[in-house]
Amino acid sequence: MERYTTCPLSFRYAYIDKIPEPTTLSQFKGTFTHKILELLYQDKPFLRTKEQSMHILNSLWEAEKDSENVNEVVENLTNKDDLISDIRKLVLSYFDMEDPVSVDCKATELDITTEISGHKIRGIIDRLDVAEGDQLSIIDYKTGQAPSESFEKSKLNAVLVYALLCEAEFGQLPMEVKLIYLKSRISITKIPSEQSMRAVRARILAIANAIERACEYDDFRPKPSRLCSYCSYQSICPLFSKPQVEGN
Numbered sequence: 001m002e003r004y005t006t007c008p009l010s011f012r013y014a015y016i017d018k019i020p021e022p023t024t025l026s027q028f029k030g031t032f033t034h035k036i037l038e039l040l041y042q043d044k045p046f047l048r049t050k051e052q053s054m055h056i057l058n059s060l061w062e063a064e065k066d067s068e069n070v071n072e073v074v075e076n077l078t079n080k081d082d083l084i085s086d087i088r089k090l091v092l093s094y095f096d097m098e099d100p101v102s103v104d105c106k107a108t109e110l111d112i113t114t115e116i117s118g119h120k121i122r123g124i125i126d127r128l129d130v131a132e133g134d135q136l137s138i139i140d141y142k143t144g145q146a147p148s149e150s151f152e153k154s155k156l157n158a159v160l161v162y163a164l165l166c167e168a169e170f171g172q173l174p175m176e177v178k179l180i181y182l183k184s185r186i187s188i189t190k191i192p193s194e195q196s197m198r199a200v201r202a203r204i205l206a207i208a209n210a211i212e213r214a215c216e217y218d219d220f221r222p223k224p225s226r227l228c229s230y231c232s233y234q235s236i237c238p239l240f241s242k243p244q245v246e247g248n
C-alpha cells in the first residue's frame with residue numbers, strides 16, 4: 001500500500017507486472033539483521049545475550065557469504081567485510097536499546113492476513129510482546145536512519161496497520177507500536193487510540209479502493225518525487241527513459 005501511495009506506476013511494475021527488483025545493500029542488511037534478531041528470540045530468555053547474537057550472526061554469514069545474494073550486493077572481499085561489520089554494529093546497538101533477557105516475547109515474524117470491507121490486508125509483525133497487565137506490544141525494527149520530524153508522522157501512521165492486524169488476530173488492540181531504529185539508537189512509540197485506528201481503517205480503505213479503480217481502468221500514473229533516485233524502474237519509467245531518435 002505504501003508503494004502505491006509513493007508512486008502508482010512503480011506499484012504496477014512491482015506487483016502487477018511483477019518485474020523483479022535487484023536487492024540493494026540496505027535491503028540485504030535489513031533482512032539479515034531481522035533474521036538474527038528473529039533467531040535470537042527463538043532462544044530461551046536467559047540465552048538472548050550479545051555473545052549468542054554474534055554466534056547466530058557468524059553461523060548465518062558462514063552459510064551466506066559466498067551466495068549469489070551476497071555477490072549481487074557487494075563487489076569484492078573488502079566490501080563483504082564492510083557489510084558484515086555494518087550488520088554486527090546494527091545487532092550490537094540493539095542491546096543498547098533493549099534487554100532481550102527481560103522481554104516476554106509472544107511471537108516473531110508474525111504473518112497476519114485480515115479483511116477490511118472486502119479487501120484482504122496482510123502484514124508481517126517483526127515481534128509481538130506481552131507487556132504489563134497482559135497487554136500486547138508490537139515491535140518493528142528499522143535498520144535505516146530515523147525519519148526527520150516531518151516524516152515521523154507518516155511512518156507512525158503506516159505502522160498502525162500492524163495494530164489493526166493484531167486486533168483482528170487476537171481481538172485486542174495493542175497498548176503500543178514501537179519502532180526501534182538500530183542505526184540511530186532511537187525508538188519511537190505510538191499509542192493506538194480509537195480515533196487513530198478509525199483514521200487508519202479509513203486510509204486503508206481509500207487506498208484499496210484507489211488500487212481497485214486503477215486496475216479497472218489500467219491507470220497507474222507516475223508520481224515523481226525525491227524517491228525516484230532510489231527507484232529500480234527508472235530506466236523503463238516514461239518520465240526518465242529518453243525516446244530513441246531515428247537515424248541516431
Ligand code: SF4
Nearest residue numbers: 007222223228231237
Ligand atoms: S522513477 Fe519515479 S515516477 Fe518513475 S516509476 Fe519510479 S518512482 Fe515512479
